[in-house]
Amino acid sequence: MTADDAELVALIDNELDEGSRAALLTRLGADERLRQRYEELRETASPLATSFDALLGQAPVARLRAALPPDEPLRQRSRRFPGIALRALAAGVVIGLLVAGAVAWAASIFGLLGGKEDWRTAIAEYTHLYTNETFSPFNPDAAMQAAELSAVGAKVGASLAPENVALPGLRFTTAFMLSYGDAPLGVIAYVDPSGAPVLLCILANRAPDAPTRSERRGDLSLAWWSRSGRTQLVIGRIPEEKAIALAQMLEKRV
Amino acid sequence: MSEASRREVRAGLEPSLARLWRYAVVLSRARDAADDLVQATCLRAIERADQFVPGTRVDRWLFAILRSIWLNEIRSQRIRQGGGLVDAADALTTDGEREIEVNITASAVLRAVGRLPEAQRETILLVYSEGYSYAEAAAALGVPIGTIMSRLAAGRAALAKLK
Numbered sequence: 001m002t003a004d005d006a007e008l009v010a011l012i013d014n015e016l017d018e019g020s021r022a023a024l025l026t027r028l029g030a031d032e033r034l035r036q037r038y039e040e041l042r043e044t045a046s047p048l049a050t051s052f053d054a055l056l057g058q059a060p061v062a063r064l065r066a067a068l069p070p071d072e073p074l075r076q077r078s079r080r081f082p083g084i085a086l087r088a089l090a091a092g093v094v095i096g097l098l099v100a101g102a103v104a105w106a107a108s109i110f111g112l113l114g115g116k117e118d119w120r121t122a123i124a125e126y127t128h129l130y131t132n133e134t135f136s137p138f139n140p141d142a143a144m145q146a147a148e149l150s151a152v153g154a155k156v157g158a159s160l161a162p163e164n165v166a167l168p169g170l171r172f173t174t175a176f177m178l179s180y181g182d183a184p185l186g187v188i189a190y191v192d193p194s195g196a197p198v199l200l201c202i203l204a205n206r207a208p209d210a211p212t213r214s215e216r217r218g219d220l221s222l223a224w225w226s227r228s229g230r231t232q233l234v235i236g237r238i239p240e241e242k243a244i245a246l247a248q249m250l251e252k253r254v
Numbered sequence: 255m256s257e258a259s260r261r262e263v264r265a266g267l268e269p270s271l272a273r274l275w276r277y278a279v280v281l282s283r284a285r286d287a288a289d290d291l292v293q294a295t296c297l298r299a300i301e302r303a304d305q306f307v308p309g310t311r312v313d314r315w316l317f318a319i320l321r322s323i324w325l326n327e328i329r330s331q332r333i334r335q336g337g338g339l340v341d342a343a344d345a346l347t348t349d350g351e352r353e354i355e356v357n358i359t360a361s362a363v364l365r366a367v368g369r370l371p372e373a374q375r376e377t378i379l380l381v382y383s384e385g386y387s388y389a390e391a392a393a394a395l396g397v398p399i400g401t402i403m404s405r406l407a408a409g410r411a412a413l414a415k416l417k
Contacts, residue, residue, distance in 0.1 A: 059272035
């Protein structure tokens, strides 16, 4: 590769700006070796296109088509239930987990609860659905993390970014939106090294500021606090002290 | 998820399968990995159809998903398993049973492409076969246009040596 190759290739590909193009054409007119190199590079275009076309013909399309999941229209279940309802499915995990049927189960439970005050019960019931396999497969890159957090942050009125929701010993997997009654409910899902999920839930419920409190519900620990019109809840199968410690870390940053 | 997004993504999957597979082969240089990569891409696309903006290009959105899964999930897994990434240039060949002249040439070119670094292989495919402009390739791959230029030039210089 010569120092001029990049410009020569860009000229061949018609991607040079006018000034550079004119300058290079002038040089080509005066430099036979450059012209020769131009020709060598130009002659690679057609074999490349032909070769990639040949590769395309070998794609196992029938096998790939057979592996496509069945096409099922979206069901509008969420409107039937007054408790937690799907508002926006911002992450694939929600679809995989919920649309397959869990949403019907969860939403019916939450419907029976009345859906007014006890959102922690709703979240706890919901969290019982998650296993070590639910979120583990998700490993978004930094850009995807930022995009998911930004989208959720916009819905709940919080500034969310990878650096301010990072937690020690936990890996961010996904962020998505639910709603509780009429209040947007953002969920940020982490996993510990074993894959066990820990959630940070952010409910934009206009609650007055309140310090961190905690409780145990079965094998789940919950720690929550309210600030700036939002209630935040950390929940997972972790010791209660750990939930409180995580909540206190996040309280300073979110 | 809007039904419009879901329908558009769904409709775009099947026509894109062969091109997704080709992109996957060029990235992974392993045909078994390519099959898995395409299947994972289709599943992820269906799961995340709400993120697709109706009216934009489904194929390029699918390409971006495939690339993300390759970089974040499958490549690192294959490296950990010690397979697939070295001495795999022969995955980029044409069907040996049809060795008419064009395919012999194509096989030689694809082998040469297969020996290039991943970033060059990918850039060459996107620009010369998928019709990305330099600016579009730069945006898709998250690199400056100058990097696209040097990757293409390096790739074509290597192919020029085949003569």
